[in-house]
Amino acid sequence: MAVILAEALTKDYLAGFWRQTPRRSLDSLNLEVQENEVFGFLGPNGAGKTTTLKLLMNLIFPTSGKATILGHPVSDTRMHREIGFLPEQPYFYDYLTAGEMLDYYARMFGYREDRAARVTRFLERVGLGESRDMQLRKFSKGMLQRFGLAQAIIHDPRVVFLDEPTSGLDPIGRREVRDLILELKKEGRTVFFSTHILPDAETLCDRVSVLAHGKLQGVGSVRDLFQSHVQGVEIVFEGGESPGFHRMQVGVNEVYDAFERLRKAGARIVSCSEVRPTLEEYFMKLVSKEGQS
């Protein structure tokens, strides 16, 4: 069963002061996300990624089309017990401490006796155990992002939605978030995250989709899209006709001929690796194609 399903999901905004004309922000999005997938929702700025997430969270309402999560329409608030959401650049109440704010969220799920222990556990899980009594207005950007993750998963949701989870984080912070996402997958949860940081998506995602100018440009598994397409072989060698290190790219069927040529020239083979397309190349191809059309 598709855990997240969007059917012709469309969102128009009215723009202009006197004569308001509709501006299409999302155009007939069709999407399916399966259980226990880590699904990357990619796109440049302004593509409609956040609009899609807001539609799924029922923060805004579609102009047409529909979406379901775990088989329930997105307007069904009861389903929110099973989902968690980390918005981009999350905001919380300034004058509450991390402990108080997380406790507030935990109350909404009906936790009682074990609530305090749960709050402590999840703060520690995101590395904020020492900051429990600090007011949120004193948190750094990275700390706020980690707190946002804690509130998104405190109730052990089946599906987690993350909007730019690594944005604004230093390399350590990004690594921690990536590790957390992999942990969530190992726990059997489904993760849907939007990002424009392609290496993160390449490393973490089972499948990705690319959105540009409100339209879905492509969807597929990372393996199918490029990991199985070997474009060639890159050979790094030393010496030969001129001193120093050199690299050359040859077709898959030309590898042995190349080795023979290099051997005859007296070169030393340093390394030999497959050349595959990157997510970045795939992304740029799709985005620029939409830009041209």
Added chain:
Amino acid sequence: MIAVIAWNTFREAVRDRILFNLVFFALLMISAAVLVGQISIGIEHLIIVNLGLTAISLFGVAMAVILGVALIYKEIERRTLYTLLSKPVRRWQFIAGKYCGLCLTLTVNTLFMTAGLILALFYVDQGLRPSDLQVLVGVFFILLQLFLLTGIALLFSCFATPAVATLGTLGLYMVGVFSEDIRTFGEISKDPMMQRLTSGLYYLLPNFGAFNVISAVAHEHPIPGALIAGNITYVVLYVAIALIASAAIFSNRDLK
């Protein structure tokens, strides 16, 4: 769920320094009443009750408007709603919780100011009189007024900026205080259209004038139980209107 949101709203409001300042000024005004009373021989009690209840009312109105007009707007603008509404919270529950939290805040602050007033009466009269219980009835009516005003401020907060919401709320408050005069004006004019219009306005707009019993309390006139019951019912009905309308507007609204 409503109780959870209400308690959190109260906790957050209490940490806002502006409330302390307002309560402080109200207590200052009550202290001033004691001084003024000492130079008005024979009517110290009257002056203290009049000035004290007026201070509680005025500062209560200020608090209700300042906190109420930004209640929803602030959450929308600062996007604190994103994480809240992704929880199993219905939008109408959020509205109800915010309203209850603010009413709790106003009640606590009003009780502090009332304690100051009772202390002032105790000091001046060297003890409390049975008729001082009437002061509590006066405070109760002020609270009812504030609950009604908060409902209106909350409604404006669902669709207007704080500046516009403040004007709208205060405007309705002023009209509501003078609604009896507006109706009398219509009766005097003898124009049937004007009479219908002013009568309609009297009944439809919030009648804040009906809660003003400060003068009666100051003169130790008893407040009829029927009026207490009537005003409670009025506030319940009118606040229900404001909250249902707020919930409908908020539920239809795309959040930025």
Added chain:
Amino acid sequence: MKPHNLLAAVAIPLLFCGVVVISHATESTVASLQPGADVLNLSSPRMIKAMSFGYDSLMADIYWTRVVQYYGDKRHAQGQGIHGASEHFPLLMPLLDITTSLDPHLLVAYKVGAIFLAEPAPRGAERPDLAVKLLRQAIGNNPDDWRLWNDLGMVYYEDLRDYKAASDAYVQGSKNPKADDWMKVMAAKIAQDGQSTEISRFLWNEVYNSSKDENIRRNALEHLKQLEQRPARR
């Protein structure tokens, strides 16, 4: 229609009906608790002027509205036969004093105020002496308005029957170069004839024709009707 919209569409009108019912049920109790209509909490024109923070003119207009409302309320209560309604408008002069102190050029307050003050009960306060005081203030603050002398003369003539004072008022008024010629004629006729239906009719006609204020015109018409019924006398 979404459920919450449907609920709002049905519940809100029903709740408003409840609000109207409760308002109706409690309004008499509320009215009984309000301070009496004859209580003026602030009676010092100077204090009120100070409290109006420069918006004297607006405050004057508001107080003028209160004068009209006060007069109307009293007349309304008289019409309803309410107990205590036959009192002679005790707050009328204080309210007029405040109004004209705030705006000394608010002519309607002087003119209509003088009528309310001078008229015999139950239509007025039956205090022509206060009406004279008010009009003399008016003349002092608005020396260019010759018609105020006419108003003063009317009070002396109709209410106080002081024909010498009335004639003097018309003489003073006629000295204004903008004054109509009949002022001089009236001064002489009153001095010569004293009370006369012809003079009264002329003066009330003049008042009716020269004023745009409904209260003044209505009052003048009343007097003319009374004169029609009176047999002509010198």
